[in-house]
Amino acid sequence: MLLLLGSLLAGIILLLIGATLWLSAWVPTNGKAQIEAQIEQAYPVDVTIASLRYGWWEGFVFEGFRVEERSSHAPWFASPRLTGQINPLDLLVQHRVRFRLAGDVTAPLTGPLMVSGVSDLRTKAISVEMETGDIELDRLSQVLAQRLPPELKRGTVHAYGRLDRLPGADPALTLRVTGKHLLWNRDAVTIQTDAAADGRITLSSQPEAPWSGRIALTFDHGAIDGLPKLGSVQELSGAVDVEPGRLLITTMRGTALDAPFNLEGTLTRRVDPGAPNGTGWDADLLLRFELDLARISPQLPAGLQAWQPAGQARVAVRCHGPLAQWSSMELMADGLLEDGALTLPHLAPRLERLNGRVLYDHAAKRLEIRSLTGRLAEAAITASGSATLTAPVVLDFVADLQGDASVVKTIAPAAAASLQTVSGPVTAHVTVRGSPPNVDWQADLTITDGALAWAGVPFPITKLAGRVHATNDTLTSDDLSCLLQERPVTVRGRLTQLRTTPRIAVEATWPDGSAALTGAWEPERLAVDSLDLTLGASRVRASGIIGRRPTTSSQLIVGGTVDLASLTLLPGVNRVWLDAWKPEGALAVQLRAQGSWPAWREMDVSGVIQSDEVRLRAVPLQQVVMEIQQQQRSFSVRLLRATLAGGRLAGQYVLKTGDHPQYMVDLDVTSADLAQLAAAIPAWHDRPMQGELSASAHLLNLGPTRATMTGRGWIRAAGQQLGNLPLLDRLMRGMFGVLSDRLGLSALRTATITEVGGQWTVAQERVATDDLRLSGVSGTEPISIYVRGSVGLDKTLDLTIEPELSDQLVLQSPSTASAAGALLKVVGGLERVRRTVGQHHVGGTLDNPQYKFQFSLDQLLNKSLPSGLGRLLDSLR
Numbered sequence: 001m002l003l004l005l006g007s008l009l010a011g012i013i014l015l016l017i018g019a020t021l022w023l024s025a026w027v028p029t030n031g032k033a034q035i036e037a038q039i040e041q042a043y044p045v046d047v048t049i050a051s052l053r054y055g056w057w058e059g060f061v062f063e064g065f066r067v068e069e070r071s072s073h074a075p076w077f078a079s080p081r082l083t084g085q086i087n088p089l090d091l092l093v094q095h096r097v098r099f100r101l102a103g104d105v106t107a108p109l110t111g112p113l114m115v116s117g118v119s120d121l122r123t124k125a126i127s128v129e130m131e132t133g134d135i136e137l138d139r140l141s142q143v144l145a146q147r148l149p150p151e152l153k154r155g156t157v158h159a160y161g162r163l164d165r166l167p168g169a170d171p172a173l174t175l176r177v178t179g180k181h182l183l184w185n186r187d188a189v190t191i192q193t194d195a196a197a198d199g200r201i202t203l204s205s206q207p208e209a210p211w212s213g214r215i216a217l218t219f220d221h222g223a224i225d226g227l228p229k230l231g232s233v234q235e236l237s238g239a240v241d242v243e244p245g246r247l248l249i250t251t252m253r254g255t256a257l258d259a260p261f262n263l264e265g266t267l268t269r270r271v272d273p274g275a276p277n278g279t280g281w282d283a284d285l286l287l288r289f290e291l292d293l294a295r296i297s298p299q300l301p302a303g304l305q306a307w308q309p310a311g312q313a314r315v316a317v318r319c320h321g322p323l324a325q326w327s328s329m330e331l332m333a334d335g336l337l338e339d340g341a342l343t344l345p346h347l348a349p350r351l352e353r354l355n356g357r358v359l360y361d362h363a364a365k366r367l368e369i370r371s372l373t374g375r376l377a378e379a380a381i382t383a384s385g386s387a388t389l390t391a392p393v394v395l396d397f398v399a400d401l402q403g404d405a406s407v408v409k410t411i412a413p414a415a416a417a418s419l420q421t422v423s424g425p426v427t428a429h430v431t432v433r434g435s436p437p438n439v440d441w442q443a444d445l446t447i448t449d450g451a452l453a454w455a456g457v458p459f460p461i462t463k464l465a466g467r468v469h470a471t472n473d474t475l476t477s478d479d480l481s482c483l484l485q486e487r488p489v490t491v492r493g494r495l496t497q498l499r500t501t502p503r504i505a506v507e508a509t510w511p512d513g514s515a516a517l518t519g520a521w522e523p524e525r526l527a528v529d530s531l532d533l534t535l536g537a538s539r540v541r542a543s544g545i546i547g548r549r550p551t552t553s554s555q556l557i558v559g560g561t562v563d564l565a566s567l568t569l570l571p572g573v574n575r576v577w578l579d580a581w582k583p584e585g586a587l588a589v590q591l592r593a594q595g596s597w598p599a600w601r602e603m604d605v606s607g608v609i610q611s612d613e614v615r616l617r618a619v620p621l622q623q624v625v626m627e628i629q630q631q632q633r634s635f636s637v638r639l640l641r642a643t644l645a646g647g648r649l650a651g652q653y654v655l656k657t658g659d660h661p662q663y664m665v666d667l668d669v670t671s672a673d674l675a676q677l678a679a680a681i682p683a684w685h686d687r688p689m690q691g692e693l694s695a696s697a698h699l700l701n702l703g704p705t706r707a708t709m710t711g712r713g714w715i716r717a718a719g720q721q722l723g724n725l726p727l728l729d730r731l732m733r734g735m736f737g738v739l740s741d742r743l744g745l746s747a748l749r750t751a752t753i754t755e756v757g758g759q760w761t762v763a764q765e766r767v768a769t770d771d772l773r774l775s776g777v778s779g780t781e782p783i784s785i786y787v788r789g790s791v792g793l794d795k796t797l798d799l800t801i802e803p804e805l806s807d808q809l810v811l812q813s814p815s816t817a818s819a820a821g822a823l824l825k826v827v828g829g830l831e832r833v834r835r836t837v838g839q840h841h842v843g844g845t846l847d848n849p850q851y852k853f854q855f856s857l858d859q860l861l862n863k864s865l866p867s868g869l870g871r872l873l874d875s876l877r
Contacts, residue, residue, distance in 0.1 A: 311340025331362030379403025424450025691719010
């Protein structure tokens with residue numbers, strides 16, 4: 001047994017020695033030729049081996065091993081010296097060479113290389129594996145560097161490759177390549193990433209399809225800098241399958257503009273004769289990304305940055321078509337906006353809480369908004385529509401707004417600056433169609449239960465309701481209604497030519513009047529063609545210019561007929577003044593005003609007012625001509641001419657407005673017929689009078705109350721029954737009554753006043769006189785009454801009355817026609833008795849006067865008698 005084993009071992013050793021000797025002789029010639037032939041048959045290359053030998057310990061030694069592409073002579077492989085090992089038993093028994101090569105190479109890379117494989121000498125099959133260490137790309141040999149893209153600048157690559165060649169089949173190449181810190185740069189764009197390629201491909205000698213199979217590319221920790229608009233892409237990673245003429249992007253993730261994105265799809269090569277290399281790429285890609293609009297705002301164009309966008313946008317973009325022909329690609333974008341916000345030009349409040357869906361079709365150049373909702377101030381907005389982004393852009397949008405009218409002060413604060421209050425539920429429907437700047441739009445606005453109040457205007461508008469229709473060129477309303485000082489008002493109006501100089505035509509009607517305005521709404525002013533006001537029986541027309549700003553002057557000419565009874569129908573009128581003066585009659589008015597309309601009290605106003613007849617407190621005035629003037633906060637009315645009961649009436653009223661208004665009144669009456677006055681004034685119908693009246697009054701008030709009022713004047717009247725004059729009738733009747741009772745003369749009760757004259761003054765809220773004289777007759781005897789004292793504006797009386805009776809009346813009085821009366825006559829005391837016998841004080845009020853005599857009859861006799869006796873004694877001496 002041992003002998004058999006030893007013989008077997010010796011045989012193997014001899015076989016190996018023989019094989020070695022045979023290889024040493026066969027390899028340098030036949031072996032070298034066989035290797036060159038096998039490789040050249042398997043691949044389209046030319047193989048050159050300077051020398052090949054085989055040694056027991058070294059194995060195969062290749063000198064000058066070089067592989068070149070047959071068509072271009074480009075080097076595939078080059079090594080100055082390689083050593084290899086084979087398994088002789090495989091070679092002898094199975095005719096298969098299993099080898100392993102090691103050495104330094106100069107192509108396709110520079111450095112050490114380890115190659116192993118197996119080749120079947122009978123079937124010509126071959127399998128070769130190669131693996132490199134870490135290769136620094138910036139240290140590649142020139143041969144390999146020339147075959148790599150010039151944009152690939154640096155990085156470290158580790159490669160594994162396996163080449164399998166079966167008889168009658170194309171060679172197959174298995175690759176596993178990893179790269180670290182790869183840098184790719186072209187123009188201003190730089191890409192850095194870690195990448196790996198793993199796959200198996202089949203090589204072909206056909207130029208139109210040099211290979212087949214799939215290579216899986218993965219990359220991670222990538223970044224792209226210098227991209228137009230985007231700036232940079234960070235955190236880039238993904239997986240791409242590479243096939244002949246096709247790239248399948250399984251996933252590509254990253255962050256651009258601080259927004260994460262995900263890209264997937266395919267790129268397919270196609271024949272394109274117009275392309276530089278005769279081929280192009282078709283894309284079928286889906287890009288999804290999420291944007292924080294506030295964070296990307298700095299990267300937007302300057303015009304869009306001013307919109308200050310905010311919110312979250314989720315966008316999906318699908319594109320299909322040739323990459324080189326971007327304008328003709330099919331691109332569809334679908335975006336969802338959540339809690340967005342925008343600041344639109346010329347709109348004070350921001351659009352907030354925006355939510356909706358936006359679609360974009362690049363081929364059709366169409367942007368579509370579906371159900372966009374949001375808030376403008378406190379108003380809810382819903383919008384939808386589309387924009388065709390052609391040249392020119394075509395818009396087709398619809399928007400609805402629902403909220404409170406107070407949003408006007410927020411949207412247009414300048415236009416609503418004079419509005420103190422604006423409220424009421426409002427709905428609006430807006431459509432926009434056309435191409436900017438010639439966009440056709442229309443809006444329908446409806447308000448219910450609204451309210452408006454302007455600064456400086458004392459009468460607000462309530463219960464405002466109706467509909468307004470607006471277009472590019474018109475603004476119309478046919479059914480606006482409201483309450484103005486509890487009066488229902490209906491407004492119909494139309495604004496036209498809004499694109500140039502708007503024309504306005506508006507009419508307001510209410511139960512007892514109407515107003516109609518036509519004119520032009522210019523940038524700085526309202527040019528009034530006509531403003532017609534009908535109020536009861538009043539008809540007034542105005543024309544001119546009304547400034548729309550405090551700095552723009554207004555000029556108005558006003559004319560027409562004003563019925564004084566219609567003043568009660570004016571909103572904001574002073575009802576106390578109307579109730580006090582009870583004006584009646586019609587006035588022909590011609591006025592001219594100039595100044596700032598908002599500050600109308602400071603406007604310069606001048607004009608003339610005329611009337612055939614007016615009544616103030618039922619007092620008739622005929623042929624009235626007044627001149628009105630307002631200047632520098634001073635208002636004056638000059639009564640140039642008027643007739644009062646056949647007499648002449650003239651006067652002036654001046655009012656200075658301010659924190660403490662001041663006024664002055666001058667009034668003169670000359671020869672007014674009292675009978676005409678009594679007949680014309682209803683309250684005087686039971687006061688028969690005859691004669692003429694002349695009077696003058698001057699009143700001045702420089703303070704805030706009537707306590708500061710001062711004045712003076714005089715009165716003269718002559719005729720019959722002047723005691724029936726107001727303020728005198730009750731005073732005189734009571735006075736003559738108490739005189740009749742005191743003196744026992746019933747004739748005094750029928751005494752009448754035929755003359756009145758005297759002066760008066762006003763101070764401390766009292767009208768005072770020192771020389772008022774009333775003259776008349778009692779029966780056939782003359783009488784005179786002298787009045788001193790004052791009457792308060794509160795109707796209180798403080799008067800001293802001294803009647804002057806005739807001698808006959810004194811002597812006829814039962815109280816004085818006695819012996820004492822005869823004695824008084826003798827001694828000359830009768831004159832004093834005539835002035836003091838009826839002297840008394842009147843107190844109380846005009847409605848309830850109180851009479852009190854100053855002296856009793858006995859006191860009068862005692863005062864008069866001593867002096868008379870003295871004169872009598874003197875006469876007797």
